[in-house]
Amino acid sequence: MKRTASRPPDRAGGVVELIGLHKAFGDRTVVDGIDLRIPGGEFFSLLGPSGCGKTTTLRMLAGFDDPTGGTILIDQQDMAGIPAHRRPTNTVFQSYALFPHLTVAENVAYGLRWHRRGGRDDSTGKVSSAERERRVREALDLVELAPYAAGRVQQLSGGQQQRVALARALVLRPSVLLLDEPLGALDARLRKNLREELLRLQRTVGTTFVFVTHDQEEALEMSDRIAVMDQGRVVQCGTPREVYESPQSEFVADFLGVANLLDGHLLERSRGSRGPSEVRIGDFTVPATCAADTAPGPVRVVVRPERIRLEPRGKKGVPVHTLPCVVDRLVYVGATTQVMARLPHGPALRVLVVNDSDRDLLTPGTPALVSCAPEAIRILSKDT
Structure with a gap:
C-alpha cells in the first residue's frame, strides 16, 4: 500500500470533471449520477466489482459511449458531441490490439500517421516524418523498449507487448490516459513488476491517468486517489489510506482488503x-x-x-x-x-x-x- 514515488506538481492540463454522469441501456441503469473532479497529473483509480459501472464510465470519458445524462469536462471543455479521435485522451485496453505484421516502432507510430496536433509540415496537417520518428524514439525510451524497435511484436513477452501498447498511447501526448484493466491478462508476478513500471511511467510523463481495476491491491499501490464504485455510484472517494483505514460503509470495508x-x-x-x-x-x-x-x-x-x-x-x-x-x-x-x-x-x-x-x-x-x-x-x- 505504500507509494514508491513522490507525486509531481499538478499540471495545468488533464483536469477531468464528471458532473451528474448517467448511463442507461434501456431500463437498466449502469452509471447513476457520478460527480468527480480529477486534478491534472493525478493517478486516479476507479475500483469496484464487475458490473459496478467503472468501465462504462471510462468508455464515456473516451467517447466510445454517449452519456444519457450529465456532463464530461476535460480542461473545462465540454466533451458532448466530440468523437473519440478528437478528444485529448487515449485508451489502453486489457487486450493490446497490436498489429502483428508491423514492427514495434511501426505499432507505436501508427496513430501519428493521422495525428493533427504539432509537428505539421504540409497542408494535410499531419505530423512530419522527422517529428514522428523522434517521438517514437522518445516513447520507446520511456518504456525501455528502444532495442526492440525493429523487431516484431510476436517476439515480445506479454509484459513487453503491454509496454508497446502504453508507448503507442503516450506517443500522441494525450492530456488524459485511460487504462481499462491493462494488467488483467498477465500472470501475478508480471503484474507486480508492471505496476511499478506503470507508476514510474506516470510520474515521469506527468499525464493524468484514469485507471480502471477490480484489484484492490493494484489500486492501493498506485493511486493518488481511489473512487470505490458499487451499482453505478461512487460510494467513497479518497486517498488509499483514507478509503482503507476509514471506510464509510460496510461495502467499502469488505471490498477493499x-x-x-x-x-x-x-x-x-x-x-x-x-x-x-x-x-x-x-x-x-x-x-x-x-x-x-x-x-x-x-x-x-x-x-x-x-x-x-x-x-x-x-x-x-x-x-x-x-x-x-x-x-x-x-x-x-x-x-x-x-x-x-x-x-x-x-x-x-x-x-x-x-x-x-x-x-x-x-x-x-x-x-x-x-x-x-x-x-x-x-x-x-x-x-x-
Missing part, C-alpha cells in the same frame, strides 16, 4: 466526555472511533486483521482493553500467518501475525488475548 465485520452496540457517551467512544461486542466493552454524530445503538464494527495484536494470556504489560480468545485455525501465507481467533460466545476474528513473532501462540486450541488501538476499531452506523 480483508476486514472483520462484527455486530456491536455503541454506548451513549457521558456528558463532557472527551475520550474515545465505547462499543459493546458480546459481553465485552472496548474503546472505538466513530463520527461525532453517530447515534448510540446497534452498529457494525470494522477491524482490519493487521491492526489486531495477539498476546498470550497472563502476559504482563498487555493493553487494558483486551478480549479473551482461543486460537481456532491457522492459514500460512508465507511472510504472515492468518489466525482465526474465536471469542467467547461470539464470532471468530481474523488476525494477521508476522512470522517472526512468538510461534508458541500459533497452535490451535491455545488460549490467548486480542487487542487493538481505539483508532483501529471503526464504527459504521447500522443503516450503512
Whole structure:
C-alpha cells in the first residue's frame, strides 16, 4: 500500500470533471449520477466489482459511449458531441490490439500517421516524418523498449507487448490516459513488476491517468486517489489510506482488503466526555472511533486483521482493553500467518501475525488475548 514515488506538481492540463454522469441501456441503469473532479497529473483509480459501472464510465470519458445524462469536462471543455479521435485522451485496453505484421516502432507510430496536433509540415496537417520518428524514439525510451524497435511484436513477452501498447498511447501526448484493466491478462508476478513500471511511467510523463481495476491491491499501490464504485455510484472517494483505514460503509470495508465485520452496540457517551467512544461486542466493552454524530445503538464494527495484536494470556504489560480468545485455525501465507481467533460466545476474528513473532501462540486450541488501538476499531452506523 505504500507509494514508491513522490507525486509531481499538478499540471495545468488533464483536469477531468464528471458532473451528474448517467448511463442507461434501456431500463437498466449502469452509471447513476457520478460527480468527480480529477486534478491534472493525478493517478486516479476507479475500483469496484464487475458490473459496478467503472468501465462504462471510462468508455464515456473516451467517447466510445454517449452519456444519457450529465456532463464530461476535460480542461473545462465540454466533451458532448466530440468523437473519440478528437478528444485529448487515449485508451489502453486489457487486450493490446497490436498489429502483428508491423514492427514495434511501426505499432507505436501508427496513430501519428493521422495525428493533427504539432509537428505539421504540409497542408494535410499531419505530423512530419522527422517529428514522428523522434517521438517514437522518445516513447520507446520511456518504456525501455528502444532495442526492440525493429523487431516484431510476436517476439515480445506479454509484459513487453503491454509496454508497446502504453508507448503507442503516450506517443500522441494525450492530456488524459485511460487504462481499462491493462494488467488483467498477465500472470501475478508480471503484474507486480508492471505496476511499478506503470507508476514510474506516470510520474515521469506527468499525464493524468484514469485507471480502471477490480484489484484492490493494484489500486492501493498506485493511486493518488481511489473512487470505490458499487451499482453505478461512487460510494467513497479518497486517498488509499483514507478509503482503507476509514471506510464509510460496510461495502467499502469488505471490498477493499480483508476486514472483520462484527455486530456491536455503541454506548451513549457521558456528558463532557472527551475520550474515545465505547462499543459493546458480546459481553465485552472496548474503546472505538466513530463520527461525532453517530447515534448510540446497534452498529457494525470494522477491524482490519493487521491492526489486531495477539498476546498470550497472563502476559504482563498487555493493553487494558483486551478480549479473551482461543486460537481456532491457522492459514500460512508465507511472510504472515492468518489466525482465526474465536471469542467467547461470539464470532471468530481474523488476525494477521508476522512470522517472526512468538510461534508458541500459533497452535490451535491455545488460549490467548486480542487487542487493538481505539483508532483501529471503526464504527459504521447500522443503516450503512
